[in-house]
Amino acid sequence: MPTATPLSRVNDFVVRFANVNGSGSASANEMFARAILRMGIPVAPRNIFPSNIQGLPTWYEVRVTEDGHLGARGGTDLMVAMNPQTFDKDIASIEPGGYLLYDSTKPYPASKFRDDITVIGVPLTAICNREYTDPRQRQLFKNIIYIGVLTALLEMDVKAVETLIAEQYKGKDKLIAPNVKALHIGRDYAVLNLAHPIGLRLRKADKVGNKIFVEGNAAAALGAVYGGATVCAWYPITPSSSLADAFTKWCAKYRVDPTTKKAKYAIVQAEDELASIGMVIGAAWNGARAFTATSGPGISLMQEFIGLAYFAEIPAVIFNVQRAGPSTGMPTRTQQCDLISCAYASHGDTKHVMLFPENPAEAFEMGAEAFDLADRLQTPVFVMLDLEIGMNHHLTRPFQWDDNRTYDRGKVMTYEELEAGKDFGRYLDVDGDGIPYRTYPGTHPTRGSFFTRGTSRDRYAKYTEEGGPYVDNMQRLLRKFETAKDIVPKPLIANAAKPSKYGVIYFGSTAPAMDEAIHMIEARGHGIDRMRLRGFPFHSSVNSFVADHDFVFVVEQNRDAQLRSLIVNECGIDPVRLVPILHFDGTPITARYIAKAIGDHLDQMTMKPAKVTS
């Protein structure tokens, strides 16, 4: 018997699968998560994988959360340890009272285990060797067999798994029966040989509702489809490649002319990131909605072109699925570390619009909205995803679209307007909002043409190196950025139950963990107001939010407090007012981490000095 009381929880625990990359475990593990969803219980899965193809350690974590906490929690309650290479580390990560499921074909000595966990051995290799002769089958079915074991240990709905197997192998029907058989081999072994169920249980619930289970990159790509993107130029880079892949898939599904079977889109895998952003700029200059998807190193390569797009005022949408930098950093680990490199990308004085989706639903919405914003503002717009959002499945609200919505193409002067003799100066600030009118090439035989260049020019697009017109142009660009403050998505504020002197600012993939952390902070006796940023430039409410609190915590996933620096720089706020809470080890930030960091600060701030007695 373990020295710690075995965990006993229903619909609230973390299962972690430790596998070897390339062993075919991903689909089995994902099926496990989906089967729980089908039982009406929310899950939050995360794939933690190395930047190689085969052989290195990989983990898949499933947080079972009836309360719907979708951020990472930290710790493991049930470890399915299938990788000898990480065995010791995996055991060490189990919570006291937790459970270990391992392949006991060659039993480990007792010294390999901890005495505060429950150890469950299943001779998986022996079972596979007995049932299958083909080496690949032995490996692949081992994954299904351990899922079968879990159906018994956790009281899982085995029918839900069978249904998922049938859905997964639809079209390859001969694979269905062998997989179902493997599932039951595992289940039967557990029923006959193991104490089951364990303290961690699953009970059918109705907490999922109409939510959908989708990856952020797939959602953003669908947003690009709905937003009217017709040109995608991209270059493969983790963790953004699946966004371009998904766009290709959605276009094939939604954007093929039913009569001619021709494509209402163009997708080019460019030779590099420079070419991909160049194509986007060329296409957008010529009136198409265009985007690229990349990650930090790609942003570095695109800097010169981004500066051109800013100065020449060309709409461009850039999905940046951030990973851990600098340099190659940790390509398959998540961070929010490209804020400054995107906000001020390129040489000279530049400022760029950024959007911060918190989950796939917002990735879809902002993925579409980015194209309207880019056209309205005639400037690059960055959609700042990260690996945590982009490459993981998330339970999220279903996507919605207003069928009355039409694309806002911004200030484009038409043939009729030009023909009517309307004054056209490419860089005239006609409306006082800093946004000039443009024309698409080929619009009118004698009016409206202009020369686009990265060099300085006057309001009528004529090249000049005079200081006055240059300053005039640069100040108009600043006015345009001011205009952007009110049209990018505004921050969302949620106040504590009682008035609080403290606030917290955060953005993007930190949101789910923050939602949970707030409850944990409250449980420690502290109330805190919160503001989730959704766009850059920052709305004026950021200033007032900071002004309304003694201290504001700024929670972000990078080393250098980049968001805090941006707030200080752009809002003119005293840095002392902003307390950085930083997490940057490449794993998604957890509720526990946030709650401890902020809770400890607040404990100190509210601590009263002890009475001095003589």
Place this chain on the structure above:
Amino acid sequence: MTYLAKPKFHHPGLPKNELGYTHRDYEGTISTLCAGCGHDSITAAIIQACFELAIEPHRVAKISGIGCSSKTPTYFLGNSHGFNSVHGRMPSVLTGANLANRDLIYLGVSGDGDSASIGLGQFAHCLRRGVNMTYIVENNGVYGLTKGQFSATADRGSKSKRGVINTDNSIDMVAMALQLGATFVARSFSGDKEQLVPIIKAAIAHKGAAFLDVISPCVAFNNHAGSTRSFDFVREHNEAVNRLDFISTRMPIELKQEPGTVEIVEQHDGSTVALRKLSADYEIHDRSAALGFLQHHSAKGQIVTGLLFVEKEAEDLHAHLHTVDKPLNALGTADLCPGQAALDQFNASMR
């Protein structure tokens, strides 16, 4: 200031083409390049070619990179949209523009510094993709704007104005274009307008990736004894492979290659080109022969000019991508947005 508008006055009796445009309608601002620059001759050839083709000036998109050559789009087709982008990246900007609107004519203007060094990758990839364009390199073998450094097309052994001997091998962009799959490849000389104008016309009419390398002596930095891009050197070493004429009708083209006869080249937009072949041993539809011919004469220190290769069945990037006939930039919300009904199905499939 390097922007000098031309006076609006012009002779009322200027001849008009079939669309009613005069030569002036194809001009731009006054050139600020050095007097006598070969690039200005190329500009003049472009203007003449477009006038003779009776192109609507505003239906041309002229796109360039950075450098002396890349300034020249300002000097022609003043009613066209132009884009002077960044160094060496004209091809990607042009590719994107072409994807957005397949109905315009795309004229990419670049230089040897722009395309053979920093832009070599983009040069290669836009040709292999078959972007429907006329890609002109104004090749003077030197960096003019930075005052006389060798470019990557400068011949090995040639001498700079400062007396430095180039020890690097040169890049032959025509040979590369042939290898990369360009479907129209030519080289000409800025001083030979009689040859250059028809080649530009044919390149514009060609539906596919047309590459044209034009030897264009730099009067300021590469027009001295010892240079292999000087006027005198090029005139002495120019070997024209054929003499060209362009007929803007839709007649079928014959492909006979006998010396002194007219060769007909079929164009896929329906227009036709007639070529008068001067060399008895030259076949313009044989890519490998073109490469061999080029390299054979290069080894003898000769510059081959003329239309070196045309592919009979050229296809462009839009054909490869199977895109709709309507320009992508003309598609609206109704064409592009699948709407809530499709989203409902999507949501259902994600549960």
